[in-house]
Amino acid sequence: MDRKLLFIAGFLLLMFSACEEQQPLVGKRYLNQNWEFSQAGTDTWHMAEVPGCVHTDLMANGIIEDPFYRGNEDSVQWVSEKEWVYRTSFRIDEVEKSHQATELIFEGLDTHATVQLNGEVILNADNMFRTWSIDVSDLLIKGENHLEILFHSPEEYNTRQAAKLPYVLPEDERVHSRKAPYQFGWDWGPRLITSGIWKPVYLRFWNHARIDNAFIKTNKISDDKAVLSADLEVDAIQPANATLKISSPEGAFESVSRELSLQSGINQVSLDFEIPEPQLWWSNGLGEPNLYDVHVELVAEDGYDVLKERIGVRTIELVQEDDQYGRSFEFHLNGVPVFAKGANFIPLESFPSRLTREDYESAISDAVKANFNMLRVWGGGIYEDDAFYELCDENGIMVWQDFMFACAMYPGDDRFLETVRHEVEDNVVRLRNHASLALWCGNNEIQNGWLDWGWQKRLGYSEDDSTQIWSDYQKIFHELIPEVLGQQDPTRDYWPSSPSYGWGHEEALTQGDNHYWGVWWGMEPFSMYRKKVSRFMSEFGFQAFPPWETIKSFTLEEDRSLFSDVMQVHQKHHIGNKTIQTYMDRWYPQPKDFESFVYVSQVMQAEGMADGIAAHRRSMPYSMGTLYWQFNDCWPVVSWSSRDYYGNWKALHYRVRKIYSNLYVSPFLEDDRLKVSLVSDERTSVKGTLVLSLYDFQGELLRQLSEEVEALPNQGVEVTDLALQDFLQGASSKSTVLKAEFLKGDEVLCDNHLFFELPKDRQMEEAEISFIVAQNEKGFEVTLATDVVAESVYLNIPENSGRWSDNFFNMIPGETKTVTFETGEEIPDFEEELEIRSLADAF
Structure with a gap:
């Protein structure tokens, strides 16, 4: 090694060894104390909480009642019509004042806000989804500083902006504000239009230089190594020499460093590194979601800055290829086609500022337990908190990410486009390092709405109006967003609008993604799900009431009837309860009371949705994704969710867990024939025995067939096709049930039941269900048996937040079923409190 190289090596060693002794170049001080409004x-x-919002602050000060309780939502509508002022004071000491640069950072202001620091206006904010950074180096004073924010009424702002246009845009009330659309009310959510500092606010002090952001990309993967690059932006106050280093704290790869000659302002820097024998990131069910910690260190003359990222090594792409049916639509992860199993994710809260990491942990855990591998972040909500994406990374949940535009047309003036550009840049840069992020999608249902919902005729647009509105649409979703993605994240696919065709178009079944709403909106029977199988179903759904305990949480006893005023407030679809009742009349006898109606609504939702999801699964690889509407709620409500506001599972969530298993056996009736399909997400074939057992409702085994079958990888394969009457051999379809099992030796890999008639046509009998309770380390273990076939057996411990390992299951006499109830609470009278019901009990 020559003297020059020795000198450089020695210099680097001194620089990095001194790093621990040097001071950080960047410091942060949160301003979350002493706020009032x-x-x-x-x-x-009054005292205020930051982060927070005006509604939660008004509740905390006893000025308004909880909008979620009974009909209180109507009583707080005045809040969004007013302007609100938030203020605080903070002291700056000599050390803080001595920094070369100080920025005031707002990670989220909701939404139209004028910010003053020490009496001087420093910001006029207009976008809930942007991060605002203001250089306040010359405005801060040593000693007491005063920060004040005036939040303008979003309703008044929208009214003023709308008046500037010569036409009325669809959903005109909300489109002018870059604000969470769902807060203006949806068919599952309340109208609660918030204002406030909804994300952290802090001062960032820095000297010399800092790392602004890093985009870590996987360029090439082989068994031997993964080649990656880190594209960085380094911000320098003045020209300076520095050293950049990329390292692994776990020693997963060798460190790489580079000397820099920084210029004033933003410096673009790229550095390559390699990970030997990489452990790939896989989605839930396909493998481990392996992650690597990567540290990026900048060492300058007087200090250092460190940026910490957590990445996954993987490739993911949306593959669309012409075939004999139309055009495919499927995700390939590390080259492997993946059937997407999951749901649409809306905000967990009407007041998102009060969400915690624990809330996200609970939600993602429930997705994993139900065998999800994808969530679609729907475009009418918010770009979720970092915790959401971190947890999806850690748990192998792929994320379909909409930009926050939904079911409306938007203006296209320069000011609006400019703030949208910043919004897209901010969120793409924030989220692009997440391994879980699979797809960027421009919007929810806007193209579909423009072409199919009659907006142009209903709102009386001239040809010039329509041309201008559609031009503005194209500016955002076909020009601006793709341009930003090309600059900030060219590694992922972009889908301009979901769905690509409305559900009334034949193309919706042969190409692109589909939102099929013939069931529910079109009042079509559940059986239509089998006929309307698309290449990728990104929305479809059916409502059910939340659990009875949830209904009790927002009602008084006199409110608990189907069409009471309070229940109507908590049903946002204009004919939602009537629609549930109409479908229920088709399938079920009349429930004996409202609590039974609530229970049957959940059973019906699970059965109807299972019909659709199973049809999608059986159609692999023609169909390669099913994301039902919807995963969760933002408040206690009657909705399409499978998991209610409090995290309680409806019957659908338990049913989905079975259907989303990697191996699934699906018996079904078609044209008076009994068919059975085996569905597999495994990457290799699975051979075993299919056993079909026919029981009468007293538990007598009437017939049993078995055959050797094979579940093929990434496919649904029909393995049985029998005339139903030949299988029944004279037994009544009204009083028999099929149990289908796929076994490997004595191990049951998966099983399922099939009833041959609708519940209202079956000879159901009320079951006597016996049980034995034992305590274990998780809570309680319950072993059950029944004297007759019991359908949708539901277990409940009132007023307890524990979780059942299984629920809403079927039982056959002669078999036992053991489930656990996980709870952290002591329940001394568990046996007395345990409630058990089956479907026959509801009528």
């Missing part, structure tokens, strides 16, 4: 124009001040 007031309605603008008044002198009455």
Whole structure:
């Protein structure tokens, strides 16, 4: 080694060894204390919580009641019509003042806000989804500083902006504000239009230089190594020499470093590194979601800055290829086609500022337990918190990410496009390092709405109006967003609008993704799900009531009837309860009371949706994804969710867990024939025995067939096709049930039941279900037996937040079923409190 190389090596060693002794170049101080708020124009001040919002602050101060309770939502509509002022004071000491640069950072202001620091206006914010950074180096003073934010009424802002246009845009009330659309009310959510500092606010002090952001990309993968690059932006106050280093704290790869000659301003820097024998990131069910910690260190003359990222090595692409049916639509992960199993994710809260990491942990855990591998972040909500994406990374949940535009047309003036551009840049840069992020999607249902929902005729547009509105649409979704993605994240596919065709078009079944709403909106029977199988179903759904305990949480006893005023407030679809009742009349006898109606609604939702999801699964690889509407709720409500606001599982969530298993046996009736399909997400074939057992409702085994079958990888394969009457051999279809099992030796790989008639046509009998309870380390273990066939057996411990390992299951006499109830609470009278019901009990 020559003297020059020795000198450089020695210099680097000194620089990095000194790093621990040097001071950080960047410091952060959160400003979340001592806030107070007031309605603008008044002198009455109240304590405020930051992050937070005006509604939660008004509740905390006893000024408004909980909008979720009974009909209180209507009583708080005045809040969004007013202006609100938030203020705080903080001290700056000599050390803080001595930094070369100080920025005031708002990670989220909701939404139209004028910010003053020490009496001077420093920001006029207009976008809930942007991060705002203001250089306040010359405005801060040593000693006391005063920060004040005036939040303008979003309703008044929208009204003023709408008046500037010569036409009325669809959903005109909400489209002018870059604000969470769902807060203006949806067919599952309340109208609660918030204002406030909804994300952290802090001061960032720095000297010399800092790492602004890093995009870590996987360029090439082989068994031997993965070749990656880190594209960085380094911000320098003045020209300076520095050293950049990329390292693994676990020693997963060798460190790489580079000397830099920084210029004032933003410096673009790229550095390559390699990970030997990489452990790939896989989605839930296909493998481990392996992650690597990567540290990027900048060492300058007087200090250092460190950026920590967690990445996954993987490739993911949306593959669309012409075939004999139309055009495929499927995700390939590390070259492997993946059937997407999951649901649409809306915000977990109407007031997202009060969400915690624990809330996200609970939600993602429930997705994993139900065998999800994908969630679609729907475009009418929010770009979720970092915790959501981190947990999806850790748990192998792929994310279909909409930009926040939904079911409306948007303006295209320069000011609006400019703030949208910043919004897209901010969120793409924030999220692009997440291994879980699979797809960027421009919007929800806007193209579909423009072409199929009659907006143009209903709103009386001239030809010029329509041309302008559609031009503005193209500016955002076919020009601006693709341009930003090309600059900030060219590694992922972009899908302009979901769905590509409305559900009334034949193309919706042969190409692109589909939102099929013939069931529910079109009042079509559940059986239509089998006929309307698309290449990728990204929305479809059916409502059910939340659990009875949830209904009790927002009602009084006199409210608990189907069409009471309070229940109507918590049913946002204009004919939702009537629609549930109509479908229920088709399938079921009349429930004996409202609590039974609530229970049957969940059973019906699970059965009807299972019909659709099973049809999609059986159609692999023609169909390669099913994301039902919807995973969760933002408040206690009657909705399409499988998991209610409090995290309680409806019957659908338990049913989905079975259907989303890697191996699934699916018996079904078609044209008076009994058919059975085996569905597999495994990457290799699975051979075993299919056993079909016919029981009468007293548990007598009437017939049993078995055959050797094979579940093929990434496919649904029909393995049985029998005339139903030949299988029944004279037994009544009204009083028999099929149990289908796929076994490997004595191990049951998967099983399922099939009833041959609708519940209202079956000879159901009320079951006597006996049980034995034992305590274990998780809570309680319950072993059950029944004297007759019991369908949709539901277990409940009132007023307890524990979780059942299984629920809403079927039982056959002679068999036992053991489930656990996980709870952290002591329940001394568990046996007395345990409630058990089956479907026959509801009528």
